[in-house]
Amino acid sequence: MTLVASPTGDNITDFSPTTPHPHSITTELVSKPTGEPADRAVITDPHPVSDLCVAFVGVTQVTLTWRNGNDTATCRMLLELTGSPKEMTQDLAVNISDLKPGIQYKVTLYFPESNEAQRDLLVTESSLGTNTADSYPQPPRSPSAPVINDHPESSNSSSDGRVTRDTEVLLLGLKSDTQYNATVYCRAEGGTEGQPQTIKFKTNSSQVFDIQVVNISATNMTLTWKINDNESSSVYMYEIQVATETSVLNVTVNETRALISQLSPSTLYNITVRPFLGNCSKGMPGFLQVYTPPGPVSDFQVTSISMWEIGLAWSSNDSDSFEIHTIWVPAGIHSVETTTNQSIVIGGLYPGTEYCFEIFPQGPNGTKGDSQTICSRTAPGAVFDIRVIHVNTTEMQLEWRNTDNASKYTYHLVIQSENGSCERNSSYRAVTLRDLIPGTLYNITISPEVNHVRGISSFTEQYTRPSTVSDIEISTNTTAATLKWQNSDEASPRYTYRLLIGKDGNSSHTAVTVTGVTSATVTGLIPGSSYTVEIFTQVGDVTESLAPGSQSFCTDPAPVASFHCEVVPKEPTLVLKWACPPGTNAGFRLEISCEAWQNLTYRKSCSSENNTEYRTEVTYLNFSTSYNISITALSCNKTAPPSQSTCLTGITDPPSPDGSPNITSVSHNSVKVKFSGFEASHGPIKAYALVLTTGEAVHPSTDALRYTYEDFKKGDSDAYVTYLITTEGKRRSQGLSEVLKYEVDVGNESTTHGYYNGKLEPLGSYRACVAGFTNIIFRSSNDGLIDGAKSYVSFGRCSDAVFLPQDPGVICGAVFGCIFGALVIVAVGGFIFWRKKRKDAKNNELSFSQIK
Secondary structure: OOOOOOOOOOOOOOOOOOOOOOEEEOOOOOOOOOOOOEEEOOOOOOOOOEEEEEEEEOOOOEEEEEEOOOOOOEEEEEEEEEEOOOOOOOOEEEEEEEEOOOOEEEEEEEOOOOOOOOOOOEEEEEEEOHHHOOOOOOOOOOOOOOOOOOOOOOOOEOOOOOEOOOEEEEEEOOOOOOEEEEEEEEEOOOOOEOOOEEEEEEOOOOEEEEEEEEEEOOOOEEEEEEEOOOOOHHHOEEEEEEEOOOOEEEEEEOOOEEEEOOOOOOOEEEEEEEEEOOOOOEOEOEEEEEEOOOOOOEEEEEEEEOOOOEEEEEEOOOOOEEEEEEEEOOOOEEEEEEEOOOEEEEOOOOOOOEEEEEEEEEOHHHOEOOOEEEEEEOOOOEEEEEEEEEEOOOOEEEEEEEOOOOOOOEEEEEEEEOOEEEEEEEOOOEEEEOOOOOOOEEEEEEEEEEOOEEOEOEEEEEEOOOOOOEEEEEEEOOOOEEEEEEOOOOOHHHOEEEEEEEEOOOOOEEEEEEEOOOEEEEOOOOOOOEEEEEEEEEEOOOEEOOOOEEEEEEOOOOOOOOEEEEEOOOOOOEEEEEEOOOOOOOEEEEEEEEOOEEEEEEEOOOOOHHHOEEEEEEOOOOOOOEEEEEEEEEEOOEEOOOEEEEEEOOOOOOOOOOOOOEEEEEEOOEEEEEEOOOOOOOOOOOEEEEEEEOOOOOOOOHHHHHOOHHHHHHOOOOEEEEEEEEHHHOOEOOOOOOOOOEEEEEOOOOEEOOEEOOOOOOOOEEEEEEEEEEEOOEOOOOOOOEOOOOOEEEEOOOOOOEEOOOOHHHHHOHHHHHHHHHHHHHHHHHHHHHHHHHOOOOOOOOOHHHHO
């Protein structure tokens, strides 16, 4: 400040109290330069400090600030301990001087121990530049460490809330929880002190807060905490009390960390941590309630395993609740379940997958004990009972079962054959394989799969069915059939063919098996029988074609071995008999021919069972005719080789001739009878019987054949057989026409086959009849006469009657008549004999006795 003084005196005003105001008085002359000024100091009382306040209160430190006037050179602070702790016996005071404006100070106080002699406080000071305001630590401003602002209400603050100060003093080393008075004196340059300003404050108590359990087990826990006096935390001792309802444990440490051991599981502990400074002042304790977790479970084991579940069990005396973490090992995914039991079944798992189970015993208030871990694998899904539901040549339908019926499976199929392999998947327990090769062995392996984890596979082997045979060709004989067929499959050289030959109408079958060839001969068949052959194509042991190749055929009928003919008496019929040929036949074709005449007929079938003989009649034939007969067995439109023979039809009564015999008288006791032979259409004429009768009948009956000359003479009959001619000994008249073939001298006393040709009675009337025989039967008696009933005979009409003359002997005399008759007879006999000799070639059966 520059002041200008008047010459009359030095009255200087507007000075600030206690502020030295140097001034100089300069005498100023107009005509000459100004002279040198003369200096003089004037001392006044300085202004007292303003805005004295407590900027911060801690446990052992306080920050005071105030404003200084412009006339303040230094300040002095008197710090008085007015509310000392109980262990202090008297109040203490300390002076802190030479505090210059605009400077931050840190003052450390050292208080004597309570048992030491009272001595002055030691004070150390240090000044800080204005740029070092943050060089000392700030106390925490947490709710657990409250700041006590003990400063006058009149403290001024700037508009931005920041305290405006010129001087700041940080007091360190104060007593905690202690009342202090701080009095600030300002001093001028000359040492003059102004009016003091006083402020009261109390330091905070040391307080533990933020107690935490950083590690805990069933029997141990590690505690950490904080104290609101960070500057002096390293000099604290801490008394820790761990208490339950029944016990107390005390521990002392010199750091903000402690390990508490020998605890009980699942127990509530009340923890008190109290700080102690080195001067034995106690701070405010921190409190914490904590439960120790339960101990780990024991005997943790897997009790059951299935594909989707795993059963667990354990033992525990410390916990009533358990938390189980299920970890799916391949993916690292886990789930959590809680139970109050000491066993559990974990479901929703995947088959064949490894899982780890970590169990945490849970205690009160959400505590968890140490875990135990066990790992296990679920049972894999397993395919079994693979069944081939249907198979044909190119498709195969499979079904199978799984030990698990869940629908989450994907089934992986590997299909292998000699032609290669392929793979496919199915979401179902069934699949149809297509585009397969006929007759090929396929090995199918099926694996269940869930979440890319495969279970236990199973496999089956199955052939596709071979193709049905085609182009069946059959050639047969009577008892065998040769079959040939085709099969176009590539695998056909390995095929086995099973032939079932069944006779129509019979349930039994004949089986023939061949391998590697496409032909077979079946023997032992029944001739003429219809058969159906079924050819099953087989590959492997049991796989056959879905349908057999089938064809019907018929064996050749067996021929008729031979047959014989039988005639029917007096019928133009042949009875044919033959043994029924073996096997079966549909009938017989019967062919009969005679010269240009032919006849074809069919006969019914017959069976060879019980050696049955077949019999048939062929009617409307000609008598005594030779026929060519062919018998052919028929069956299935086939013919057997024919059996052939020639048969002669039978005979019957010959037809009666239209004419009658010619009878002439030869003598008075003989006649000559001429007649023509009968037609042989009913059979060859075996004999002729000449019947003489005196009756009037036109046709004699067969009864006349049993009468002889003797019977006639006796009068037993008016007709008798006088002469019998067999065709082998027939006599033909020489020179006669063919109409009159036979002539007989009746009365010549000859005998033929028991019939006596006796002399006739003179003057008798006689008629001649001829009986023709195709079959002549003689009676079995000794007389040897004809059995007319059994013989095949017919009679021609009787001739006209002839009357014999009188006996010549009566006229000429008995002697002459006799001689002459004898000569005549001899002459005639000789002539007849001569004639007979000439015709001996034709009729040589007339004996000499007959001629005689």
